[in-house]
Amino acid sequence: MQKLPLNLYPEKMRKISQDESKASNFSVAKEFACFMASTLGPQSAQKVIVGSDFQQYILTSDGKTILQRFDLAEFKATHPVAQLMVELAKSTDDEVGDGTTSSVILAGALLTKAERLIDMGLHPNIVSEGYKKATTKAIEIMEALAIPVKNDDMLKKVARTSIDTKYMVPGSGKQKQKESKSLADTVLSAVHKVSESKNGVITADPDNVHVVKKGGADIFDTMLFSxxxxxxxxxxxxxxxxxxxxxxxxxxxxxxxxxxxxxxxxxxxxxxxxxxxxxxxxxxxxxxxxxxxxxxxxxxxxxxxxxxxxxxxxxxxxxxxxxxxxxxxxxxxxxxxxxxxxxxxxxxxxxxxxxxxxxxxxxxxxxxxxxxxxxxxxxxxxxxxxSATILLRGGIAHALSDIARAVHDALHTTANAYNNEILPGGGATEMYISAQLKRYALSIKTKKQLAVTAFAEALEVIPQTLAKNCGADPISVITDLRKDHAAGNKYMGFDTIRRKIVNMVDNGIVESLITKKQIFKGADETSRIIMLSDDIIYGNVFQDRIEEKTHGQ
Ligand SMILES: Nc1ncnc2c1ncn2[C@@H]1O[C@H](COP(=O)(O)OP(=O)(O)O)[C@@H](O)[C@H]1O
Ligand SMILES: [Mg+2]
Incomplete structure (x- = not known):
């Protein structure tokens, strides 16, 4: 009797073993998150992206702009997990227009914790289900923490918080703060200009605001044009x-x-x-x-x-x-x-x-x-x-491009907060949810409890990274914040400009609830996709698609 060949995989297709592929999936995701971490928040680092011709370069601390480069043909991220992380950033930007770096960093932290649990013997399905449960609960807690936006002053603070993340670079002083405030005012006026009533609710579509850059004048010459x-x-x-x-x-x-x-x-x-x-x-x-x-x-x-x-x-x-x-x-x-x-x-x-x-x-x-x-x-x-246009003035071309990106993010996140709700920034929301989730985990009798606790711990990556990026000691910041939140001080976060723990709401460091929800959902989904995929096969596996396409033409 003729024996069937035992080799399941054709000659040109290679399979990476489960252990090998898991390790590579986790490490690529973590590597990506680590690479992005230094750009989170105000006073963070910038990346210099240089084209292969050494002629063009971009100077930016904007997560989406950096990750977009991994999507270009000449610099294509080849690992499937790297592509998933790029997609996470893209989808966060498409959905809410801000929060790209946070979503990637959070996904990386969730995977770091997940890997430890899986190494301990917990099945990835249990971790995944635990994370899903934790996300649902986290969003519930977030909604309860959120504060309804009642006036322009609150919206201005949302715009300012978002602008500062790209505008306040290390060494920025009082002058920069004035400029950032003036940009935030322009952003809010633009959002008002494009607001409209739909089914009795007033909303604003930031896509109706066009941003045009023109160097050579002062940032205070920036104007809103109807x-x-x-x-x-x-x-x-x-x-x-x-x-x-x-x-x-x-x-x-x-x-x-x-x-x-x-x-x-x-x-x-x-x-x-x-x-x-x-x-x-x-x-x-x-x-x-x-x-x-x-x-x-x-x-x-x-x-x-x-x-x-x-x-x-x-x-x-x-x-x-x-x-x-x-x-x-x-x-x-x-x-x-x-x-x-x-x-x-x-x-x-x-x-x-x-x-x-x-x-x-x-x-x-x-x-x-x-x-x-x-x-x-x-x-x-x-x-x-x-419809409106913000004519951005001032600065050298490269700096102006990053200011335009800051204005873009601020427009989106302010529009998200329009007639909606806001949350404390500077890691306060994450610390609050973390403390609440740890308590909630104790009520879970199954092994999912471990995953919910891991999720809660992973959230600390946001204040930790913010502190690290401005040169503060992340360990003492986290310890102090834990103490504050255990004592019920729910708005306490770390202000990277003043380098100290303060009440975020009193100090006007606030973010949109809609943006934050999307960050949590996106990071959770991506981390679960990555932890649940075990094998990687590679080779000419999409040939059928290429043929289908050519036949169809
Ligand atoms: N003055 C501040 N002090 C501390 N954190 C801040 C401050 N301003 C903004 N942040 C935080 O910076 C984070 C957003 O940083 P950013 O670089 O814009 O990343 P993303 O791409 O995720 O929006 C948020 O967690 C926000 O709360
Ligand atoms: Mg931002």
Whole structure:
């Protein structure tokens, strides 16, 4: 009788043993969390990310920005667990727009504790179930601890806490604090500007706030603009510098003769045979007349500003300008085009032949501004629209990029707290939940008790890391905080700017409940996925997917 081959895995597929793969999963996750830890909170370190050409670099303490680099082709994190950690950061950012570093650090701490329990002989399923139970309870405790937002002052504190995490670098003094306060005020005004009532509840969508960076002035020159700022020059230098009560056309098609009328075809796919100079001249004449027809149509509709994501034929610049129209080609991103169309109330047009006055939007004014460095911004003002732009000024380009990231996070977390609830920051919430969970664990009669206790201990990683990052002694900070929380001082946390334990609510270091919930949920889910996966097989295992894709095409 012929024997079946005993080798389950094909030649080109390799399997990593359970022990080996578990160890590597845990250590990659911990390594990742450790790498990110130094960037948590104010006064933390920054990472310098240098491109392989050594030409470009980013200076940042923003977790998402750092982790995004692990997602790029040239620097792709190859270990599946590393990719899971990158996804955790991404999903936290997508869901709540802040809290990326905390979620990764917390996931790392949960896995460190889980590994110890598994080594002690606890089955990963039990640890996972215990963690799930602990998360549910932690969220319950968090909700009970949260304070409803009653006024602007509380929201300003949320914005300030978030901005400080990237703005207050080691050595920052009083001047920086003033700047951070002023940025927080601008963030809050922006959130107010985009707030709206939906089903009787007032909420704010931070995606309606556009952030534009422009160096060369003072941070106090940062301003909130009601409308959209286009970081582009007009198509022709003679176009008007200022218009009022403007009809706006927003296009997602090129404004050239070749694409929209089909008369001469797309030159990249066909060629036109010319037999004589007369024929060439006549074709050029036809092209010109098509362009002029288009200009006529735009002018007849009363358009004052025409903006496209695609290119515009330079020949059209002068005739549009002669009719008092400003044209702006090649808006960089689809999101910008969407925001602009939303701000003006314009429909995005993809066939200029079909454009009607119903497609047009409105702007109170359009103004071109040229800066001393010769760059131009076009300010499209829409006073009534639910849309705003923060024009960030000051600082060198790299610092400004990190400030823009701080403003982005602050916008999101302040919008999350809008008409919602807040929690004490500086590790106070984590210490409070930790103390409560440890007590709750004692009521659990099964082995899950160990996992719930481990979860509670893992939460201490947040105040511990905050203390370490600003140069304080993490052990004494944790011991003192434990004492405070055992005595029922639920708002006590560690202020990294003053380097001491204070009442976080009294000192205005507060965070959004929604953001914190997402951090806990994300970290818990990711840690459980990682602890429950045992084998790793690798090789050409996705060939079927590639084939499916090619067949489908
Ligand atoms: N003055 C402060 N003192 C101590 N902790 C602070 C202070 N300001 C903010 N934090 C804490 O910093 C943490 C957020 O840091 P951050 O670097 O923004 O990471 P994340 O990407 O997780 O938002 C939160 O735990 C918050 O409570
Ligand atoms: Mg943050």
């Amino acid at each position: 409308g959209f700022i286009v970081e582009k020059e007009a198509l022709h230098p003679s176009m008007p510098k200022y218009l009022e009560n403007v009809k706006v056309a927003v296009l997602d098609v090129p404004l050239t003769v070749k694409r929209y009328d089909g008369l001469f075809g797309d030159l990249s796919s066909c060629s036109v045979k010319m037999d004589s100079v007369e024929q060439y001249k006549s074709q050029k004449g036809d092209e010109r007349s098509v362009l002029y027809d288009t200009v006529g149509k735009i002018a007849d509709l009363g358009v004052g500003l025409i903006i496209s994501r695609k290119l515009m034929d330079e020949k059209i610049g002068k005739p549009l300008s002669d009719r008092g129209i400003i044209a702006i080609p090649a808006i960089p991103t689809k999101e910008d085009l969407n925001r602009l169309s939303k701000a003006c109330g314009a429909r995005i047009v993809s066939d200029i032949g079909q454009m009607t006055s119903d497609d047009l939007g409105f702007a109170d004014s359009v103004r071109q501004k040229r800066y001393p460095d010769r760059t131009v911004h076009i300010f499209v003002e829409t006073k009534k629209a639910n």
